[in-house]
Amino acid sequence: MEQKHHLLLVDGMALLFRSFYATAMSGYFMLNSKGIPTNGIHGLVKHLLTAIHTLKPSHVVCCWDMGSTTFRTEWFPDYKANRGEPPLELIPQFDLAKEVVSAFDIPNIGVLGAEADDCIGTITEQLKNEVQISILTGDQDMLQLLDENVNVYILDKGIGNYKRYTLERFYEETGIFPKQLIDVKALMGDASDNYPGVRGIGEKTAFKLVQQYGSIEGILENIESLTKAQRHKITEQIDMLHLSKKLAAIYCGLPIQLHMEDARLNIDEEKVQAAFQELELRGLDALLDKVLTRSF
Numbered sequence: 001m002e003q004k005h006h007l008l009l010v011d012g013m014a015l016l017f018r019s020f021y022a023t024a025m026s027g028y029f030m031l032n033s034k035g036i037p038t039n040g041i042h043g044l045v046k047h048l049l050t051a052i053h054t055l056k057p058s059h060v061v062c063c064w065d066m067g068s069t070t071f072r073t074e075w076f077p078d079y080k081a082n083r084g085e086p087p088l089e090l091i092p093q094f095d096l097a098k099e100v101v102s103a104f105d106i107p108n109i110g111v112l113g114a115e116a117d118d119c120i121g122t123i124t125e126q127l128k129n130e131v132q133i134s135i136l137t138g139d140q141d142m143l144q145l146l147d148e149n150v151n152v153y154i155l156d157k158g159i160g161n162y163k164r165y166t167l168e169r170f171y172e173e174t175g176i177f178p179k180q181l182i183d184v185k186a187l188m189g190d191a192s193d194n195y196p197g198v199r200g201i202g203e204k205t206a207f208k209l210v211q212q213y214g215s216i217e218g219i220l221e222n223i224e225s226l227t228k229a230q231r232h233k234i235t236e237q238i239d240m241l242h243l244s245k246k247l248a249a250i251y252c253g254l255p256i257q258l259h260m261e262d263a264r265l266n267i268d269e270e271k272v273q274a275a276f277q278e279l280e281l282r283g284l285d286a287l288l289d290k291v292l293t294r295s296f
Helices: 012-024 039-055 071-075 091-103 116-127 140-145 167-174 178-188 203-213 216-221 228-236 238-248 269-279 285-292
Strands: 006-011 059-063 132-137 150-155 162-165
Touching: 006 012, 006 039, 006 116, 012 039, 012 059, 012 091, 012 116, 012 132, 012 150, 039 091, 039 132, 039 150, 039 285, 059 116, 071 238, 091 269, 116 132, 116 140, 132 140, 140 150, 140 178, 162 167, 167 178, 178 203, 178 216, 178 238, 203 216, 216 238, 228 238, 269 285
Parallel strands: 006 059, 006 132, 132 150
Antiparallel strands: 150 162
């Protein structure tokens, strides 16, 4: 496969949630004439078109969570238990968002029992040596996927603003390699995903220990070199430390077979406009035109 291929992997969940909450806080749900809220879908399309225009991928895939129960909730029932149920106005937008993405002839990929992160991780692992990959997400966890041919674009405020991470930038900023982020998260936990790591060890100490010893295994091999307080916290919570490392790692071995030709960007304007009209999505034509005027 030629190196010129550039695959954009989109975290559909991140875009949809961010778009929904951007206007939902003020009670603006963009109800259409059928009473269906479309604010999340509208924002997702704006993010998607802007990313395609800005990053100029040759191929695009959109990945999704498939329900709230995953293999991580089997390992740890409290995983993401702090999230609560999605708002009623968001629920119908999940399936409709996928329909709009399909109208762009962009594959929607999700695996029951896994998260969008795992789908993106699996595709990245399979193709990173063959194509250039850009990952669009709001989730810092994705930084563990950075590689020579893999860049991560973290959504920033507004549309079209990203924090672009390369392997080099990540190392310069953190002093660790991307995969070591899993060890850092194992120690410090993740409040948004609701797993504790080692209580009493914060971000600064977690980074310092991983920089010094390389991994959880390296820390445990050198446990006697730690301070008495650190030793006590880690040995008392050793099972949760190992579990947190499992929870923090993006799983890259899902049964996904992506055929690159299926992901080639080739937008049919009539098909997209029909989807916009069906849902009464307005104000997107200028962005669509910008994308259509480039050569695919």
